[in-house]
Amino acid sequence: MRHLYLHVPFCPTLCPYCDFHVVRRGPGLVERYLERLAAEAAELHARRPGELTTLYLGGGTPSYLRDRELERLFAALPWPLAPGAEVTLEANPGTLSPARLEQLRSLGVNRISLGVQSFQDPVLARLGRAHKGRGALRAAEEALAAGFRVSLDLILGLPVQDVAADLETAAALGVGHVSAYTLQVEAGTPFALAGLEPDPDREAEAFELAREVLGRAGLARYEVSNFARPGEEARHNLAYWRMAEWGGLGPAASAHFHTPAGPGVAERRTNPPLPRWAAGEPPLREVIGPLEHAKESLMMGLRLREGVDLAGLARRSGLAELGRVLAPAAERLAAGGLLERARARLRPTEAGLDRLHAALLPLWEALEAAYPSDGAS
Structure with a gap:
């Protein structure tokens, strides 16, 4: 951390x-x-x-x-x-x-x-x-x-x-x-x-x-x-945008930890509001599976002009065919002027930053079609 x-x-x-x-x-x-x-x-x-x-x-x-x-x-x-x-x-x-x-x-x-x-x-x-x-x-x-x-x-x-x-x-x-x-x-x-x-x-x-x-x-x-x-x-x-690990202290603070040996790819912890937090109530813990991690990484990474390293995301998520799965949607988005493709990296254009949801939704749909729900909770 x-x-x-x-x-x-x-x-x-x-x-x-x-x-x-x-x-x-x-x-x-x-x-x-x-x-x-x-x-x-x-x-x-x-x-x-x-x-x-x-x-x-x-x-x-x-x-x-x-x-x-x-x-x-x-x-x-x-x-x-x-x-x-x-x-x-x-x-x-x-x-x-x-x-x-x-x-x-x-x-x-x-x-x-x-x-x-x-x-x-x-x-x-x-x-x-x-x-x-x-x-x-x-x-x-x-x-x-x-x-x-x-x-x-x-x-x-x-x-x-x-x-x-x-x-x-x-x-x-x-x-x-x-x-x-x-x-x-x-x-x-x-x-x-x-x-x-x-x-x-x-x-x-x-x-x-x-x-x-x-x-x-x-x-x-x-x-x-x-x-x-x-x-x-x-x-x-x-x-945050690169989906690193971070800790969270205080009421309503959130944390994000990688769990390579656990049941999922990552774990999110969210503290309760002030009265319950002050009384010692533990954080809510959510296991983030491979599919959810990939979707969140795209959502956060495409906020950045530097974009997302798909090869690195495939390694972190364990979705080895991720680049191939995303390729058709990425090509359509590149033709539409929302994304740029550079080797294994997807980067948003200025138009893509302005229309992030439009750039993101086809990529999410491609992932959901290729991979079953991973039961993140």
Whole structure:
């Protein structure tokens, strides 16, 4: 295990579009969280020791924790970091300051994922964000000045948003990474209950503009929603998209482990929500068989411009004829401009990244026709 995700569920505000596992602070709640986290980390380390090459603290808002709480959180992690390890912490602009950034550096954080969403006050108000555009600019500038690698999160294609202005502002800051998303209205969120519906045409125009503006600034699209300067790609997220092993700590966190000696190809573990997790309830365990692993690997790998190594996937899944099975569908998708074939690798084109479902579905259908259900559970 070279990669670890740690979920911090606490947030100062609950945004109306968010469907992540987030909660407000409550009396004694953070204390119980930190105690359970230390126990869970010790249990996982006993099974999966070794150095970490990436550590990602997500949420929620990890930077919302107080100074002593952050120190306790990092002290609870027994894994050493490999030389040059990437340590990312998600932060909201209002929770950062020069003093907080100095503390984060002392704890080993070297990359900040900043939840800006927009630099425009009317858009931020519509999204229920607590910060203003000026605060987002200040936080990004201070993090860069303090020596952090900085990634900005932006939501594109929103009503009343000047998309070009947001993208130009992000590019002018000189950050190394931008995650540019369209608004997903998830069931059960306040936005969904209010009947808000995304505008696909507006979103498509926004993404085309993102490719143009960010590309001019040297940030290439390397994943469906992510742009980076060379060498600034999110190494932790690449582990997900490449279906590596990773551990998960905290409520609702997930883990993915290879099981070469077990009944399946891999195992997924998903922690329960905070109250049950804090009480010690174990994670839900799912065995992932060869067919399901192959389908998931295609779904994740084709999000990346680098694509999927079919020979490697055949070895991992044990589906020796996988390349032959996929060849007819891959050829049709290549003729349609959605995929490129290079030896044993399938890569999405720009059109394929934009229409990932259309590129993926024929490949899945070919696998399901060739291989019986593997009984993943």
